[in-house]
Amino acid sequence: MVKLAHRFVCVALLGLVCIASAQDLIVVGDDGGVSALPYYRALNLLPDTPAAITPAVPTTPHAPYREADLLPVHSARLTPGRVTPRTLSAPGLSPFFLIGDDRPSRAWLHARGDTLRAMGAIGLVVNVGSAEGLAALRRDAPGLTLVPTSGDDIAIRLGLSHYPVLVTATGIEP
Template sequence: MKRISLTCYLILLLAPFAQPELSVAEDQPSDVTRPHFQVSRPPINNKIQPDRVMHADLSTFADEAWILPVRSFHLSPGQIMSRALSMPGLRPFVLVGDDPQSLAWLRQRATELQEMGAAGLAVEVADNEALARIRAAAPGITILPVNGNDIATRLQIEHYPVLITATSLEQ
């Protein structure tokens, strides 16, 4: 086993030296090849401030009708057990649907969710009207239609509505 590992290590170590050198046929390209050697570079924009945080509300840029309906087969409306999480740096977000329980939950917690800067993922939405009802229940919160199956699997949850923060999962 060590022989194979050592062999692989040596191959990786020596690989850069095994490549042939590039040879140049001519220093100056001819008129025929000149267009192929011209390099066009995009302009450099030095006005971007890398330390500035930008938040995009994607719901205002595109018509979301093409993605609807959204169905998350691993999730359904219901009660969840609150539990602690350890996901440092995670921005708070909610999983909701267009069911009465989710709409009531959003109305009840809208101010709290907005104050903490939570985003919303509508994981069960039939059409544009249902998405509009969800957004109306929590004005000021970005809510996007998204399939929640992967999130449900990774966080081991089966029900929504749910608030997910860096430190907890709660209803």
């Protein structure tokens, strides 16, 4: 008789679990959150298809990295040339600029240096062959931070093919 009662309780509990799982979920709390995806799409910064994820190969550095280890930098998607200005809506984006170790970039730095310093823009040197070239650019741009880095990803995301260019929260300027 006791076994029969236990069996009945187990079957009843199992039935309740099945019924409960068939019920619609109850929203306990809703903070009114909305997906941010439309905002990112409006910026047109991300590709529509996800990029293939390649596994990282772990490496063991034998010594601390130096800036010279990053050189030379060559951005295959960016060359010196005329940039078409356009608006951009990226609230909160810190201003940055793309330059290379070339005459057009140096002339642009001389012409825009005060403006770049005033807004605290960071410079990404997307084409530079040597530590000497980077040092010469830094001498031409006192008070500005210049970092050697590939600009190919930024070029894809912002639809750029030329530099020098200033990118702010509100636009892309030559």
